[in-house]
């Protein structure tokens with residue numbers, strides 16, 4: 009006797025079965041959203057398929073990425089950082105929505121520190137700073153009245169020789185835009201390719217359902233930012249740009265913190281004499297501030313400021 013095939017709603021969530029009972033929070037920074045999980049002792053091995061299933065907007069919780077809060081001592085990348093920065097007790101293990109690992113996430117780092125504070129894992133009053141570990145080194149995050157300011161460390165060109173010669177190093181082909189556009193590739197610990205567009209019409213015409221094609225593509229792949237400078241670019245000492253982004257491992261998102269830093273760095277580079285050190289970057293999900301500040305070791309650093317919110321807590325069934 010043959011039996012009818014068994015179907016059950018659990019079938020689609022099979023990758024998540026071993027995570028049943030796991031507590032999570034949902035948070036975001038300017039609409040760039042994350043599933044946040046506390047795993048102080050690094051006891052949870054969340055594999056890429058599970059990250060993708062959790063971030064699935066139809067069958068999972070839905071998010072641009074997953075952030076696991078782990079004590080630095082509990083994972084090799086964290087132990088490496090602890091040797092020179094014993095104060096970096098917590099490590100942000102960031103994964104993109106497709107399960108891939110990224111070195112850094114600027115909106116995520118604010119959401120991460122907010123999560124640590126709200127979960128009671130660290131005391132962090134307004135005006136206080138916390139050093140955390142990431143795959144792009146340590147980041148110092150200061151709580152303010154309306155969000156968090158992150159010392160993101162130095163930025164750099166990915167193709168320094170081409171950038172110095174021409175201020176442009178690659179071409180980007182994008183659906184919805186007729187001609188290939190020149191671009192500049194900037195590292196914020198993770199890779200970015202910044203394309204300047206002429207006006208808001210062009211910004212809206214870019215169809216980011218499919219990843220833009222970048223040539224040459226940086227060795228680790230890239231996030232692609234499309235920027236439109238305001239007219240005038242600088243008002244009262246502050247530069248203004250609008251930005252949309254297609255993120256590596258995610259797709260179009262409402263905001264990207266490291267992308268905003270890269271976009272400000274590229275625009276400032278292109279601005280030449282008009283360059284300022286203070287920028288407001290408007291993204292579909294809100295506005296973040298980017299400042300170029302002297303770093304403690306004598307190199308220029310980038311500071312990213314913006315909000316972070318938690319919107320829900322739950323448990324996987």
Ligand SMILES: N[C@@H](CCC[C@H](N)C(=O)O)C(=O)O
Nearest residue numbers: 110113114115198264265266
């Ligand atoms: N949204 C993030 C960046 C997340 C990582 C990125 N997709 C990558 O693969 O590098 C941000 O706010 O910086």
